[in-house]
Amino acid sequence: xxxxxxxxxxxxxxxxxxxxxxxxxxxxxxxxxxxxxxxxxxxxxxxxxxxxxxxxxxxxxxxxxxxxxxxxxxxxxxxxxxxxxxxxxxxxxxxxxxxxxxxxxxxxxxxxxxxxxxxxxxxxxxxxxxxxxxxxxxxxxxxxxxxxxxxxxxxxxxxxxxxxxxxxxxxxxxxxxxxxxxxxxxxxxxxxxxxxxxxxxxxxxxxxxxxxxxxxxxxxxxxxxxxxxxxxxxxxxxxxxxxxxxxxxxxxxxxxxxxxxxxxxxxxxxxxxxxxxxxx
Amino acid sequence: xxxxxxxxxxxxxxxxxxxxxxxxxxxxxxxxxxxxxxxxxxxxxxxxxxxxxxxxxxxxxxxxxxxxxxxxxxxxxxxxxxxxxxxxxxxxxxxxxxxx
Numbered sequence: 001x002x003x004x005x006x007x008x009x010x011x012x013x014x015x016x017x018x019x020x021x022x023x024x025x026x027x028x029x030x031x032x033x034x035x036x037x038x039x040x041x042x043x044x045x046x047x048x049x050x051x052x053x054x055x056x057x058x059x060x061x062x063x064x065x066x067x068x069x070x071x072x073x074x075x076x077x078x079x080x081x082x083x084x085x086x087x088x089x090x091x092x093x094x095x096x097x098x099x100x101x102x103x104x105x106x107x108x109x110x111x112x113x114x115x116x117x118x119x120x121x122x123x124x125x126x127x128x129x130x131x132x133x134x135x136x137x138x139x140x141x142x143x144x145x146x147x148x149x150x151x152x153x154x155x156x157x158x159x160x161x162x163x164x165x166x167x168x169x170x171x172x173x174x175x176x177x178x179x180x181x182x183x184x185x186x187x188x189x190x191x192x193x194x195x196x197x198x199x200x201x202x203x204x205x206x207x208x209x210x211x212x213x214x215x216x217x218x219x220x221x222x223x224x225x226x227x228x229x230x231x232x233x234x235x236x237x238x239x240x241x242x243x244x245x246x247x248x249x250x251x252x253x254x255x256x257x258x259x260x261x262x263x264x265x266x267x268x269x270x271x272x273x274x275x276x277x278x279x280x
Numbered sequence: 281x282x283x284x285x286x287x288x289x290x291x292x293x294x295x296x297x298x299x300x301x302x303x304x305x306x307x308x309x310x311x312x313x314x315x316x317x318x319x320x321x322x323x324x325x326x327x328x329x330x331x332x333x334x335x336x337x338x339x340x341x342x343x344x345x346x347x348x349x350x351x352x353x354x355x356x357x358x359x360x361x362x363x364x365x366x367x368x369x370x371x372x373x374x375x376x377x378x379x380x
Contacts (some may be wrong), residue, residue: 001292138361145354148347158337171341178348185355192362 073235295346302339
């Protein structure tokens with residue numbers, strides 16, 4: 001597979017981008033969700049695998065556990081919050097499954113979990129804001145701005161030709177001063193626009209192959225991602241609420257939603273491969 | 281102010297409403313032909329327009345000034361939008377690459 005230009009364009013400096021750096025928890029959850037999705041895809045035909053995998057993301061909410069209520073996505077989100085929070089609160093290296101894990105620690109880690117979940121919604125909001133951005137409208141704004149500067153150029157030209165040129169010198173100077181700066185800024189923003197749009201093209205072609213050439217497919221991957229994000233947002237909120245209820249009930253007795261005696265997702269109940277190294 | 285070309289002193293709102301007053305070609309000719317000794321008197325708005333017509337290409341100037349006055353905020357908005365789009369594209373890329 002060819003390395004798309006987007007890989008080069010968005011190499012290290014962009015990876016360090018603040019917004020993403022601050023989304024550690026979000027990336028954790030995403031990673032876990034994707035890993036689960038990948039497990040579901042094992043053994044599927046590689047032919048249209050990428051496109052199929054994208055749709056699997058959306059299917060994660062359709063798969064329900066043995067209790068008939070908990071979806072696979074709920075389960076993954078809940079699990080990752082529990083593991084993460086036991087890392088944060090686990091100054092004594094207690095893990096969730098440790099029998100020594102006390103009631104107080106359980107309550108503390110759940111409170112932390114709630115904070116994390118509420119932060120998550122904010123992070124998702126930023127991504128979603130960009131997701132609904134209309135690139136056509138942006139392009140038309142850019143060309144409007146670029147066209148508008150002709151008005152300034154025209155006025156400067158009229159001034160030069162005017163018999164009252166001397167009297168208008170101040171006006172002329174002000175306009176000329178702007179013209180130089182404005183033209184420079186406009187070529188910069190046009191370059192930025194081209195850069196963004198060609199990345200959209202690259203990324204679509206990379207994941208959709210030749211079908212990306214059909215206009216209908218162009219933004220499909222972005223739509224799947226957008227839909228998935230709103231589903232994930234909803235699930236995180238629900239898990240947060242469920243944790244809150246458990247917290248209220250936990251004054252007498254702690255029974256976290258997921259650690260029931262019969263596993264809700266037997267086939268997924270094993271530890272996540274990369275987590276096992278961190279959580280022991 | 282029109283002769284100096286200082287866009288900030290007039291403000292975008294005033295420039296916008298002045299531009300809305302721009303007379304048509306027909307109105308321009310009529311205003312130019314108008315003589316002070318005429319039995320009909322001009323209202324304050326018409327008087328103002330007549331003065332404006334004495335400034336060379338006044339409305340073209342105003343249009344250019346309005347553009348300049350809005351330029352920075354428009355540019356800022358576009359820059360921010362493309363920055364956000366860049367983050368979003370990278371985010372998508374990260375997400376999609378994890379799937380492959």
